[in-house]
Amino acid sequence: MLIQTTAKTLASEIQGRLDSVKAAAAVPEACGPAIAPAPARGGFVLVQNVELIPVGADDVAAVHRGYGGRHAIRRADAFDAMLAAAARRKQPAPLTHGQISIGRRYHDLVQLLSADGTKLSSLQASAGGPDGRDWMDRRLEVSAEVDRLRRRIGQGAALVLRRVRPSQRGRVLQPGDRGPLTFTRRDLVDCVCLRGMSIKQVLAKWEWQTNGRNCNAAIAALGEALDAMMGYRGQKSS
Numbered sequence: 259m260l261i262q263t264t265a266k267t268l269a270s271e272i273q274g275r276l277d278s279v280k281a282a283a284a285v286p287e288a289c290g291p292a293i294a295p296a297p298a299r300g301g302f303v304l305v306q307n308v309e310l311i312p313v314g315a316d317d318v319a320a321v322h323r324g325y326g327g328r329h330a331i332r333r334a335d336a337f338d339a340m341l342a343a344a345a346r347r348k349q350p351a352p353l354t355h356g357q358i359s360i361g362r363r364y365h366d367l368v369q370l371l372s373a374d375g376t377k378l379s380s381l382q383a384s385a386g387g388p389d390g391r392d393w394m395d396r397r398l399e400v401s402a403e404v405d406r407l408r409r410r411i412g413q414g415a416a417l418v419l420r421r422v423r424p425s426q427r428g429r430v431l432q433p434g435d436r437g438p439l440t441f442t443r444r445d446l447v448d449c450v451c452l453r454g455m456s457i458k459q460v461l462a463k464w465e466w467q468t469n470g471r472n473c474n475a476a477i478a479a480l481g482e483a484l485d486a487m488m489g490y491r492g493q494k495s496s
Contacts, residue, residue: 290328301334336454337361340477352477357484360407361451364487367404368452371397410486411444416479439464443483450480 283297288304307330309323324330337358344351353361441464449455449463457476458468466472 285331286329288329289331290326292325292328293331299333302331303334303338305330305332335362335365336450336456339456353481353484356488357481360484360487361447364404364407364447365451367400367407370400371404407487408444410489411447411483412486413442413444415440416443416446416476416483439466443479443486446476446480447483447487 279297280295283295283299285293285295286304306322307324308320310318311321313319337353340352441460445464446460449460450457455463457473457480461468461472461476
């Protein structure tokens with residue numbers, strides 16, 4: 259009897275977990291039935307395919323042009339969390355559209371390199387792509403772009419954070435204690451863009467206090483690094 263009761267309890271717990279996974283992976287009705295639920299997809303956000311069309315002689319209107327009036331979805335990332343947090347506080351976006359775009363492109367390029375290590379079929383091995391280039395040409399091109407972005411970031415310390423006084427970087431140091439660890443702009447970009455970490459998680463990783471002052475300094479440092487990736491020097495993008 260006890261074994262049967264235990265088995266029923268275990269089955270109920272498993273079913274509850276499965277239901278939770280299915281609920282988390284459910285695709286909103288606005289997307290239509292063409293997008294299948296996928297628990298491994300992780301968090302996502304809805305995207306409207308907006309197209310600007312002329313209205314009269316001097317104006318344009320944004321019109322949703324999604325297939326069948328449906329929404330698309332894309333992977334949710336750390337930038338979405340930043341924008342949502344700023345919206346909840348009724349504050350302006352912490353990063354510009356250009357900065358977020360280059361950060362997402364960096365993520366996609368690095369992911370492509372890590373997932374594109376082998377050809378998928380003998381057909382791909384023997385035939386070039388639609389533009390006449392083969393797999394190796396594409397991989398070299400992507401690798402070169404990633405290297406170019408990383409050179410622009412540099413390996414220097416997050417300079418904005420270095421201007422924060424030591425007494426405000428973290429906890430009050432006692433004799434024998436060490437202060438917060440130094441991390442580079444590349445570390446900051448990789449944590450946010452590639453690993454999806456929040457600014458507070460990045461600060462905590464290097465033992466910095468996650469107060470408002472340090473978070474603002476880290477966001478400013480991230481913005482400068484993303485601007486550098488776009489080729490800006492000493493001038494903020496828009």
